[in-house]
Amino acid sequence: MAWQWFHRLGSPKWFYEKTTAWLPWLGFISITLILLGSIWGLAFGPAEAKQGNSARIIYIHVPAAVLAMAGYYVMAISGAIGLIWRMKLSFMVMKAAAPIGAVLTFLALFTGAVWGKPTWGAWWVWDGRITSMVVLFLLYLGIVALQEAYQNQDTADKISSVLALVGMVNIPIIYKSVDWWYTLHQPATLKLTEKSSIDPSMGYPLLLMILAFYIFYAWVLLLRTRVEILKREQKTNWVQEIVAKG
Template identity: 70%
Template structure:
């Protein structure tokens, strides 16, 4: 199958729903194992930091959540762009499904950052460039969710949400580069593609495990949200009616 054929098949709600059915248990198992492994490794076996002591361990939740909050916004924005350009309804389904997941991850990032900030900076909140731009990201996610609920027309809601998602992408590089562009309390990035990590391997490996776990968990939750949204949108189609009948027959 060519990439173009795969792309068009992926645009079919029915094909996506049935194709991903077998992925769910595998993604759930792998993400669950990695989450348990990374959590136990990071909280119980990684050594304390020589300056921050044990308070640094919040990074095993904070960093993966922040990573996925940013990546998830791009997923949402790209899906919105695909929906507007190729008028692919599955893309709009993915865009809508990605919004609440991204909002939850952004909220988790802000909360864990506040928990880390209290013993480190002496305050729960600071109008720091990185923190403020992350708060704007949360508002963008919530704004897209609000737009989806505000319009009676699904088509109008999808287009308005996609437009806001695309406009909001300017905030992502600001978040990433804020610690470099402005004087900020937030420490520079621990992991960079252009340089070696600034964290010891005994702390790095459990962090990488948690990041991988979050990526797989994100894929799992996005697929589940998307499958649920497909059933909502396609509820009157014959294939969904037949699916419901088949499920009803099962013991």
């Protein structure tokens, strides 16, 4: 029936077997695009008029921040699907997404600090954007910690899903923080509805890097989800067969 594909998605075995063939492609494409985008942006793209070469950090900073926020939706929505349909696989995706998001958030904060020191004159300020990103980092760490805090995996999944859903409101807050409050962080450069305020010579490598990070994210998320599947399904016959094969 209409929901059949959805329920089949809930089978960890089906998912594991289906995604095996995708991994090398995702890995190859994402690494290639990241290399291309980095070389384009760092070696061939121009320096920025006022900031000079330090502006080149956007090729890492912006994609990391975009994926840190998009990844939160992946995590929270997976949690919601797990709660509603009691789908085991969905909880595994949620668990797998948390540390990836934490690393990306840290990367965005770190690259921002490195850029802030020469540009603003301070590597860290507590303005609206940076503070809400710190909250995002803590939310991710909270999910990681909650997953480890319970003996019972089912309880851990439900509690962390609730935290992930409650924290979801932080994403629009991060996004709009630079418009709502006086912040030191600049407003958005890439705009959906109007002309972006970046020269195309820097805008195209940036867009390429964002695309590359999306594919890289999908790759790492799949890898981590598959490890989680093997861990949680280790008593089943099909996992034992994979282990036996080596």
